Amino acid sequence: MNGDGPRDSHSNSAAKPSIDLQQVRADDFRYLSAIARTGTRRSAAVFLGVDHTTVSRRIHALEKILDVRLIERGTNGWELTDIGRAVAEQARSIEESVQSAVDAAQGNSGNTLRGTVRVIAPDGFGTLVVTPALARLRLRHPDLSVELLTATRQMNLHQSGFDVALAVGSPVNSRLVSETVSRYSMGIYATEEYIREHGSPTSIEDVATHPIIFFVDSLLQVGDLDLERHLPGSSAKFMSTNIFAHVEATRAGGGIGLLPAFMASPYPELIRLLPKQVDVHLSFSLAARRESLTNPTVTAVRDAIHSEVARRRSELLPPV
Structure with missing residues (x-):
């Protein structure tokens, strides 16, 4: 690769030319830190109060001086490379040192987080x-x-x-x-009205005959929240990606909800069913x-x- 562009972040070249530290602008690292914090160049621009083209220009300048790729296009847009992440983590100490110097100049104790x-x-x-x-x-x-x-x-x-x-x-x-x-408990809940109209399950097998309120399985991708593992044979009939929707659907009598105890317990109308048989502990x-x-x-x-x-x-x- 010629000297006009940065090296690939995975390059194993053993002999890299030394970097003239006088050419390195410490402020450029602030732009890299902003991308690390916000996740995108545009968000970093908003965070810093500049145009996104300024962020791109400053990052490109830093890449050219360091001769490495700091950001690359990924599946979710522009992301930091492995080297970019490592540099960004070290760059945080620059921001902290600047803040410490400001605190000292203002006579602050430094005990306040900023x-x-x-x-x-x-x-x-x-x-x-x-x-x-x-x-x-x-x-x-x-x-x-x-x-x-x-x-x-x-x-x-x-x-x-x-x-x-x-x-x-x-x-x-x-x-x-x-x-x-923390560990936390999940159980199955229903309202008194639902139980009067549809009956109360007497076993885990019986639960499978009731409509279950739970997550959208295809969008969840969290293995510990697998419905089949906790309620074998059951299928969700009301599904949402939001746990608060589960609580509200259960309170509305829409079925039996598999809910965290700390979210269900504030509502007296929700009755926990089969507490000994269904007591899921996750973390x-x-x-x-x-x-x-x-x-x-x-x-x-x-x-x-x-x-x-x-x-x-x-x-x-x-x-x-």
Whole structure:
């Protein structure tokens, strides 16, 4: 390859020319960090308050100086390469050093978290448990901005664009370090009205004769939430990608819902059926990039979520 373009990110060339550090603009790394945080060039432009062509130009300039590919076109648009991710993680220390210098100049103690943290989480757990934890954390750190993205489907954790990820089960990714945050219970629920009209199942086999409310299987892609595994022979008749829709459909008498106990228990009209036979225990895990574990904001988010979970353990895993 000639010297006019960056090398491929998978190049194994052993002899690379040395880089003149005077040609490297530290501010260019800020643009790479923005792409890593937001996931796309256009989102990075909005985040930085510039035009997306400026982001492209600055990234291209950085690629040319470093002689590597930092971003590439993937199935979901432009993504960071492996080298791009590694560089972006190291570039975060530049932002942190700049912020520390600003804090010192302003006489701040440095104990206040700043910047933006992005967390992804399942709909129900993210809204009912993670949200209050993050809201209280932000109140303690007024200069911190929080972004919470929720969806109960397989997240593409290989992409950049998040600081902390919560998921059902354990995400498999060598770049992430994960830990179990909490076990939680799922059971089957129905309203009194539904039971009066359609009867109450007396066994797991009997459940299969009732319409089940659950996820859209083809869009879920989360193995731990497999309906056949938990209710053999049953089939979902009302399906949604949103767990809150499951709760509302069950409350409306649309069938028997397989619901997390912490989401069903606040509604007295929902009666748990066959609690001894159907007591599904799954887990929520928290994941972050290995390089981010020492980041004060990531540590604070982790601690806040663990604290909230500990306070509400009996809701997540109630006795049956």
